[in-house]
Amino acid sequence: MKLSIDVTTVEPMLFSEDLPDRSVVQFDLREHPMLFNSPVDYLRQDAALNLESRAGNGVQADLSIRGTTFEQTLVLVNGLRINDPETGHLNLDIPVPLEAIAKIDVLHGSGSTVYGSDAIGGAVNLITRPPGATSVATKAGFGNLGSEEQHLQADLHLSAVDGQLTGSRDTSNGFYSGGSNDRGYHSNAVAAETWLHHSALGTTDILVAGSDRPYGANLFYGPYPSWERTKGWFASVQQQLGPKTALDFAYLKHTDLFVLFDGQPSIYENNHVATNWEGALRRSDGLGKESTVSYGLEAEADTIASSNLGHHGRNQGAGYVNLSLREFNRLSLTVGAREEVLSGGGSVFSPSFAGAFRLSGSLRLRGAAGHGFRLPTYVDLNYSDPTTIGNPKLKPETSWSYEGGLDWTPGGRFRISATGFQLNQHNAIDYSKYSLTDKWQAINVDHLNFTGAETSALVRLSGSQEIGLSYTAVRAASPPAGLISEYAYNYAAQRAVFSWSSEFLHQVIARTQVAAVQRTQHTVYPLWDLSIARSKGRVQPYLRLMNLSNTGYQEIPAVPLPGRTIMGGVAYVWSRPGR
Template sequence: MLLAASDRPYGANLFYGPYDSWERTKGWFASIQQQLGQRTAASFGYRRHSDIFVLFADQPQIYENNHITTSYEAALRRADTLTPNITLSYGLEADGDSIHSNSLGQHARNQGAGYANLNLRALGRFSLSLGARDELLSSNGNVFSPSIAAAYTLTHTTRLRASAGHGFRLPTYVDLYYADPTTIGNPNLKPESSWSYEAGLDWTPNNGRLTLTATGFRLQQKNTIDYSKLALATPALTFAEPYQAVNIQNLNITGAETTLRLRLTTTQQLQFSYTAAHAASPPANLISEYAYNYAAQNAIFAWNGTLPGSIGHQINAHTQVNIVQRTQHTAYPLWDVALARNTGHVRPYLRLLNLSNTGYHEIPQVPLQGRTIIAGTEFNWTTSRH
């Protein structure tokens, strides 16, 4: 069983737009999972979430949104080992959600799904996974999503792999019904769907200290959900114009990524990753909030490990420098550091984010936080069973 609760009041100044906003979210969650023998498991979870949002903190009468959302999810899953190298996993799932909001109205929807996955491992040098999922939607019919993944061990140090699959996403209630001076939903939005393809190789020399992976990918999306607006002749009017939820008919992204990992010691590792992606340019004068505002290049250099010394081995450390170049923008760096104790009942942690104090935007006109310090502690209790 799992029980969780949260209560988070915070200033949302400039977070959703150029406004001195305020917000408070509260929620609780409960779930239970039960094994039914060695190969079957049943689970159920329920979540309730409330949100109070004020666009202008000192003038709530201008715009205030109060909403309560509830959701549930139930699942029955089973895995059968047909042979030592073949496993069949299958199950049923059901979930639903509802919203009661003074601005979005009252809405509810449910969906159910059945799925199966056949995993064939270590058939000589070859392995294969075949999957299928059929989703029944209360308002949009059904969606069938197949998937396939395969790998081939070329040599004892080189492995080839490839996969393909179908996915889809329903628009959220915010996408459909929300409206404020900065954002307008669209009740006529269609679910977005996609086909994804990727192929790559993994290379690990004999000593295992070095690992190199390289992957090429292609994402073909249909009815992509985005928020956009037109750039008007007067910049002030463009700034005041709200974003509107729309479907983009076809958005195809092609790219490649590579990761190099070097194990320095048993407790320390270096990692370098680079990703490049490309899609067609948006229509002229269109300002896109998400779909065309992706990271065209992204490089990460990271180190993970424990600190030296007898006390240092009780502290996990992580640092990384991330350099991002979004479409139609210059590159910017982000430097993060994290420290956390890894033993004992009391485990304090410290996170230093954006130490370079870089000013940047992931969404147009919405600046993200500068240098940030987060500190806290975990309380860990374990009991031994005999």
Template sequence: MAVEVGQQPFSFETAEDALRTDPSTFIEQRGAGGAQSDITIRGASFEQTLVLLNGLRIDDAQSSHHNLDLPVPLEAMRSVEVLHGAGSTLYGSDALGGVVNFITATPTEDSLTLRAGAGSFGGNEESAIATAAGHRWSEIATGARNFSTGFMPDRDYRNENASNESRWSSALGTTDILLAGSDRAFGADNFYGLYNSWERTKGWFASAQQQLGENTSAAFGYRRHTDNFILLRNDPAYYANNHIDTSWQAVVRRQQPLGHEGGLFYGLDAEGDSIDSNNLGHHARNQGAGYADLDLHSTRRWSLSAGLREEVLSGGARSVTSPDLAGSFWVAPKVKIRASGGYGFRLPTYTDLYYSDPTTNGDPNLKPESAWSGDTGVDWFPNTRTTASMTLFYSRQHDAIDYVRANDTEKWQATNLNGLRYAGVESSLGWRPTATQSIQLGWTILAGAQSALHGLQSQYVFNYPVNNASFEWSDTFAHAYFVRTIVRVAQRYQQEAYPVWDLEMARSKGWIHPYFRAVNLSNTGYQEIVDVPMPGRSFAGGVEISLRRKP
């Protein structure tokens, strides 16, 4: 699945909003305005979703709670691609439930765009985007911030990020240099227990990607992330954590065409991460991998893909083999059936291994978790305006990492669990009644088996949605006025279902674009994380000034 976030910039306030359009992707949000959120896909835990930026890892080695600390503003994004199911064959660790890849935009014109708005709960938002495009080069510089005094005490936030991306072409191919950073401070009331906590994270990211001829590319990415956590906001000296984690990745990828009906994709991947923390200690690890994927296809008839990855972990004492297999077949001119299966794994984060606070203990002896998953489905294309699909999926996890306890008086303890299984059905329907109008419906049903708990309480195993549905409608009137509304209905395991209704309107023609956004118009009281309430009805509006010059 791919969501074009750059196609209509007023549709999504945060990256989480773009991901919510996929009913198989469930967002467990703690802070409004994108302050902190987790991603789960097909029932997998938030730690089992790999997050990429332009194909490079930005998963956080300290804690996967920070995976969506995106250093690049949403305004600089072109699209978000979501892979359902195991993706470790191509991408390595963390890709058990799926992969989310954020793709930055490539400018095609000179422009300057300024936006400012305000809204409920003391909300304020500003952004600036400047682009330039030449025959063989382009440049895009973006900065954005949003803040709020909070819809309840100790739920204020301030988010800032900025990026600059340069591209140019040479005899070798395209060179891409990206520099980005973020700063997020937020009240964390009840985020990790019954405490009025406060947290501030900062992130820096740099990457360089270089084409080496038509079929080969090389890339390098570096990420640094800091996390300052205060347990009691009114008494910072009582308990505080300061973490600094760094990670790097270097890849070489090649695509070798095999005639007109196939290709061989292969490459080498090396990566490492480290942490310096007053709570977690000082640790580092490295790993390297080689992978290959054979892709064969016959246009509008069939396709077959088989891949294998061998990952060697620190010290060479252990390796992980990750295979996958996928295929599709057109049983009729408008009907395609497909199936896929694969293996995914995840190394424990440093929090899983070494964390300790008044309520939680990690375990340095945790094993990596893994999962076999598969799906089969059918796609139907009755006409050029309509698409429909249905998918059955299944996943069985081994050594899954969770935090459990016997009763409310005990500490949460990190542990490995076996016997976790998830199965479900994804269904979607897309229809374009007119050239400007779009209707999207989606519904994912999920069931899980948690026989490994044996009556223990769990932090994450029981948080999955058994039902997650969405209805989205959008239209552009008179080629100038854009309207989009989406209604989502979610029901977490053993919880009541709840609806959330959002609405966006904007003038998209000309150089002055007033906009209006209403969030949770239904004023639903709900929680996506236990004991962390989400905001009620809120409104925001503003104006964007966009000056453009075609090259």
């Protein structure tokens, strides 16, 4: 499994428009797919990411980057937003199966100049790609805790059209016996994507996807045996208009049914239906031999119809420009700006600057500064239950992030990267109270600042062996005296990830990973995973062992997670010979 740790480019849109000189991690999902089962499995390789799961197998998890909250990371599919306007707890309700994703790019640091709202801590872009051959791949596996998985990928590759059909079904009986609800889950997703290759205009990319996830939510949001079911529908059309211009359109619908006491909806039940529309016209032009200017217009509208939150809607439009200068010998510069016009007449201006200077052929210094912002979710504004209340007077979050780093690549077998960063937030949104008997109240918090550093190294040993090591440390000032914070100060203060992978007998791939995590006000705990699979041939058996150390741990306070988990199965892969 290749983990790119050098500073590279990310594809914020689906044409040649990049964010150079920034800290970006890339994951190639087409390499050894039997070793992983969900996008969350890949994201856990990056020590800068804080993943807080409430259930196994990535069924329900919060994602944050560089100490920020789960609301402050933007998730996209092919450069199009899938963040849920209801609540950031559902941002990783990814509507496409794992098999539909070819690559994941993770941007560390503010991305609001290019992406807009929510990208304060960073952004995650899930990228699909046309297949390179006609093929069919299926896998089925079984494990402890009553776990099952069945996945399908069918690819069609022709000269004028490519198509892909993917589906996944993952289930478990649950592991937690602390109540009447045992944390069982069913996670299902299906997607169909077609690429039409026109000689005149360019490629038309049509994607339709859906997901359905019912799961036991015991202790998820308090000491209650809860149950939840989420469904998602996603559709997008992305049209090239020649080699420099692209027109994108996307629609997302997400439903969330939450029952506080499983089997007793009459006591307390919430039903939310959120929708989001997005359209964008983007263009990139060359300036000289190496420089480019990228610019575009975007429009977005979202709505919520909820038994608890009420009926609301809002819309916004934006224009952006990004100038990338590469004409200098050793120096590269990127300057960007975005103006976002909000419902009600407000606006947010988000500039950014990044630069890099190559000291030698193997050593480069870089720095960046950028403005970020986030609009409150509908839960932030309108939620009310026996323990938590929203705040309709919340202001949008804003931030400035600064970073500096170096990248050293002395040879093809060794790479190292180090970055220091500072994040200063204004009107950050947190849920807090001053007495244990009070309700959690959504409020704006000033001067919520984070300072940290992240390092990563990759060593390629003889043959196919690779060793990776990454470490991130984050620190924030203590909360005001007497304040009890629910989210803002519950972050991963330190996280380290060690990984090793190798291929044996030219057809067996093995990978192991050990992560050590220290959350604020908690002791360090280790997590050890091991995967092995046949990587060639039509029949490919595989085995995944998660939490081999059987560590008892919680990523969210009072929400215990599974101990040792075993999953084994067989994949069958058929591919039509090339013509």
